[in-house]
Amino acid sequence: LMQWATYTGGVTPQPNLFGDAAFWISKFRELYLSGRPFREFDRMVGNPSPWFQRVLQHPRADDHWRSLRPSAADYARIAIPVLTITGHYDDDQYGAMHYYRSHMEHGTAEAKQRHFLIAGPWDHAGTRTPSRDVGGLTFGPASLVDLNALHKAWYDWTLKGGPRPEFLRDRIAYYVVPGDEWKYAGRLESIAPETRTLYLDSNGSAGDVFRSGSLSSARPGTSSPDRYTYDPLDTRPAALETEEIRSYLTDQRYVLNTFGNGVIYTSEPFAAPAEITGYVRFSAWMALDVPDTDFRVSLYEVPADGTSVLLAEDVKRARYRESLETETLVPSRTVLRYDFDQFPFFSRRVAQGSRLRLFLRCPNSIYLEKNYNGGGVVADETRRDARTAHVTVYHDAKYPSALTLPVVN
Structure with missing residues (x-):
């Protein structure tokens, strides 16, 4: 910030x-x-x-932020052509997609037909000047779209009556990794009509990448919950962050060094390749003994050779579990459902033999505002307000914690 x-x-x-x-x-x-x-x-x-x-x-979504956002009536008045460009690893994808989806919800039928979306395998800089190399990954030559030429063709089309840019074959263009392929769709909802649900399970010990819990299509029955501890005064993770992590999409230092803060679940190897395109969702049933904390969920593809690729992440502050507009502190040791539904859009063809890995923890990083778990104004809390969080993650028939994947047939 x-x-x-x-x-x-x-x-x-x-x-x-x-x-x-x-x-x-x-x-x-x-x-x-x-x-x-x-x-x-x-x-x-x-x-x-x-x-x-x-x-x-203004830490919550109050009138200050509402006054800065277009209203439903504002979206309905948009009549100009719009080209939205974002990337799988664009830090600002949330904003780009929020405005796109809001226009799709509130815009006129005619205006929506003139709103185009491009989602490439890029970081934020790549939405202007694409690079094949991002965060330790190397994409194919098709990822190098000449966006300057596309911008010119766009304006020639929309302002001068020229031909529609050839790249814009449909209203949505998205790049599938690692196949070096652009696919097209008319609506986000039509890309992946099928979902696949993987349920968390373990024997009560899922705190280690080498002894992880499981992600399975079988609904859990009787299952012991997992537990982990987040101590805001534990500064050992700073030793992992002494220099810039350039290969941040393939680096495994965090999942291999949890310091007791977090739980890990791994699927069986995929029997066949599967394209995951769109928004994943994750729901976890958890109990805390502090009035507030933060959560971070990371989803990875782990190929057969043991390497790792970060697919998407989401974060949530516990007090905003019900709404971003209202703060509700957490009642101690009460089992509650936390829905993580703000993962970024991505598209990846998971290889045969690869596994999915899910890592849930409380973030304890130099790069994020630290939540000391005191329940007060987080921006004003200090180490004197610190309370250790003991987190219990449930995954049984009554509390089926689960990951939902959008799968393309």
Whole structure:
């Protein structure tokens, strides 16, 4: 947040400072190890920011944020052609897809026919200048779409009456990894009409990648829950984050070093290839002994050679489990359902012999605002407010925690 504010908050952009990974890692570590409140971070980096402070004043989806978003009536008035471009690993995909889906919900039939979506295998920079290499993965030559040429063709079409760009064969274009293939659809809902549900199960010990629980199509019966502990004062994870992780999509340091914070579930090898395209969903039944904490869920493909590819992640603050608009602290030791439904859109053909791995934990990283689990204003909490969270994850007939996959036939 502050890294972006520093880039954009001046009279001119600050690309050199924005891209100085060593500087930002040193500041993230300083905040993390000091236990000071997140609200002080702008001053710690030497850039007091009214915008940063204003964001922290509105941690829930209140009137401040609603006033900045288009209304249903606003979407209904959009009459111009729209081209939305995002990527599987675009940090801003959430915003791009939120506006796209909102326009599909509230726009007129004519306007929706003129709204096109491209989802490539890119990070945020790649939505303007695609690269074949992203986070340790290398994509095929078809991923290198000439977006400058596409922009020109788009404007020639929409403003000058020229031909429709050849690349836009239908309203949605999405790239399937690793097949180096672009596919097309008219609606998001038509891409993957089938879903496959994998249920969590274990013998009560799923805290280790080598002794993980399972992801299975069989509904669980009698099953012992799994437990893990998140201590906000445990700063050992900082040792994993002393330098920039360039291969962040293939790196396995976090799943191999849980420090007792998290549970892992692995599927059987896929008997045949399967294309997963769209939005995965995950529901977990859990009980806590603290009024609040944060959760992070990561989904990976693990090929037969033991390597790993990050597919998608989602995060959730426990107090917002019911709504982003209302804070509801967690009653102690009560089993509640947590729905993770904000994973990014992606498309990947999971190989025969590969497994899926799901990693659920409370984030304890220099890169994220730390939740000290006290139940107060998170941006103001310090190490003095820290409470250790003991998390119990249920997966039995009464509480069937499950992962749902959108599968293309």
